Amino acid sequence: MxxxxxxxxxxxxxxxxxxxxxxxxxxxxxxxxxxxxxxxxxxxxxxxxxxxxxxxxxxxxxxDEIPMLGLVEAGFPSSVEEEMTDTISIDNYLIENKESTYMLEVKGESMIDAGIHEGDLVIVERNRNPKVGDIVIAEVDGGWTMKYFRKDGDKVYLEPANKKFKNIYPEHELNIAAVVKGVVRKY
Amino acid sequence: MxxxxxxxxxxxxxxxxxxxxxxxxxxxxxxxxxxxxxxxxxxxxxxxxxxxxxxxxxxxxxxDEIPMLGLVEAGFPSSVEEEMTDTISIDNYLIENKESTYMLEVKGESMIDAGIHEGDLVIVERNRNPKVGDIVIAEVDGGWTMKYFRKDGDKVYLEPANKKFKNIYPEHELNIAAVVKGVVRKY
DNA sequence: GTTGCAGGTGAACCAGAGTTCACCTATACT
DNA sequence: AGTATAGGTGAACTCTGGTTCACCTGCAAC
Structure with missing residues (x-):
């Protein structure tokens, strides 16, 4: 039927x-x-x-879309119809410019205090000028890394979200390849 | 053109x-x-x-899908074509049973050590028996919460991922509404 | 019963999808 | 000059998409 x-x-x-x-x-x-x-x-x-x-x-x-309920604290509505505020596609939610959007798998723990763990997928967008405070994918002095983009005066540097790591002050080159727009984790 | x-x-x-x-x-x-x-x-x-x-x-x-590149540590490939290992739709990646899948916005900080912050969206699936160690949406003693599902012998309890919060040992009722399958964050 | 009706068949209809052929340019190349 | 060639028009063709109408069940309700 x-x-x-x-x-x-x-x-x-x-x-x-x-x-x-x-x-x-x-x-x-x-x-x-x-x-x-x-x-x-x-x-x-x-x-x-x-x-x-x-x-x-x-x-x-x-x-394609899944129902968006309220806040976790408010709990799970007994009748889903009641509290269904919206319906959303995760792709549309996360991706603005598909042309320049890519995903990368996270390795290492340097951003763990920002809630980005090893194995997570980050959605990154190329060709964007990073703003101070953005998480960026950067090539610095020959190596690639994901860090916060910071400025001290007019000197830029990279800050990890993990006290075990130190700030990176680029000596020769700092090449920002992409800005992190979102994080996806699957259990 | x-x-x-x-x-x-x-x-x-x-x-x-x-x-x-x-x-x-x-x-x-x-x-x-x-x-x-x-x-x-x-x-x-x-x-x-x-x-x-x-x-x-x-x-x-x-x-619909976006290219999946390699690991962050490996960096951003100079030519995207070279290293494009795969292409993936986030929806398909995260959602298995669309019928029973919902999203909730996270409030509070009780799961912050698991990398789930306030404002994140969690993808949850109803009608699943939680396994020990899963993150669940639960109604316990009249309130709703998101915590780890744990067992001590045959006694179940809920454990937050934040040292400032205490374990919850349900006294009257413990109603597991859904199991958290994924997390999505947008910057 | 018989009346109503949900749910199926079969045929007809038009507009559009996808393809192919012949033909008509401009533009670039030697 | 001439001649390929990319990229457009116009018309023909077949097949399907969506719709509608008339008709035929089997089953439930009264």
Whole structure:
């Protein structure tokens, strides 16, 4: 019954577009387009998929986005519908300029007091002038590192977020390759 | 010239499907479908979009996913092409069961030693039995909190990641609402 | 029962998707 | 000059997409 839904979603994930009527007939076993037409209308009512102004089938937001609830302290709402303030795609939340955005896996513990641990992924953006206080990916005196970007007067330096490490005052060259825009950790 | 690309990408983001030939004619100002046909083939060669087996236009992976480079310590590759090990969608990376996944904004500092700060978003999954050591969203004695899930013998308790807070030994009830699967932070 | 109705088939319809062919430029190259 | 060549128009074609209509079930409600 609602098995059809899963097959359509699978098709979307596999092919990166919604199936057409003929393809849904194959997915479901229906022999008439009208059966598909009615099925789609039910799915639209159920909020599973949507149609745009030309009637074309498009994925509903709930296929890509996940519900954003309130604060942790407020707890988990007993009825999710009640407190659902928003729905969000993590990609859209974190990424502004896809062209210049990359990810790097974190090695080492030099930023641990900033909540960036080994194994985390950082989302970085190239071609940005770093502001003081930004976390940057920098090449300094031949080595690469991730640190806070600081200024003392007009002298720039790099500060780790770990008392065991020392500030880095570049002697020869300081090449800021990218600015850290976000952090992602998976358990 | 390559302005057409951006208009097509904008259309995709706005309508959540790729435009058809007629729509691309409106986007670009072309007056013949063949001009679109040639444009699309160029974009396919350039890796901007793809066609599937039926010739239908689908977004290429690079529209949703971002390149995954190496480790931070290894630095930023001079040529991105060289070291691009993979490309990944953050949504797919973090979310396993979309049906039961939600996001919560973090308040308070009780998990700061685990690298979870106030203002971070946690990705949580409902309906999972927590394993010892998992970070959980729990209702204990009337209040909601996020803590490590621990066991001492067969007695369960909650442990914060902040020395300023004390372990919580539930007296009346301990209701695990969700297990934390990931953390996202945006700067 | 028989009445209603959700849910299926089958056929018709038009607009659009994707492709191909012939042809028409401008521009660059020797 | 002439001649490739990239990039556009215009028209033809087939197949599918989305919609609508008429009709045929089986099953539940009264």
């Amino acid at each position: 609602e098995n059809y839904k899963d097959r359509i979603i699978s098709f979307y994930k596999k092919h990166r577009r919604m199936p057409g009527y003929k393809e849904i007939m194959n997915l479901t076993g229906f022999k008439s387009k009208n059966a598909v037409f009615k099925l789609i209308n039910h799915l639209v009512d159920a909020g599973i998929v949507s149609k745009d102004s030309q009637g074309k089938i498009i994925p509903s937001r709930s296929l | 390559e302005n057409y690309k951006d208009r097509i990408i904008s259309f995709y983001k706005k309508h959540r499907r790729m435009p058809g030939y007629k729509e691309i004619m409106n986007l670009t100002g072309f007056k013949s479908k063949n001009a679109v046909f040639k444009l699309i083939n160029h974009l396919v060669d350039a890796g901007i979009v793809s066609k599937d087996s039926q010739g239908k236009i689908i977004p290429s992976r690079s529209l």
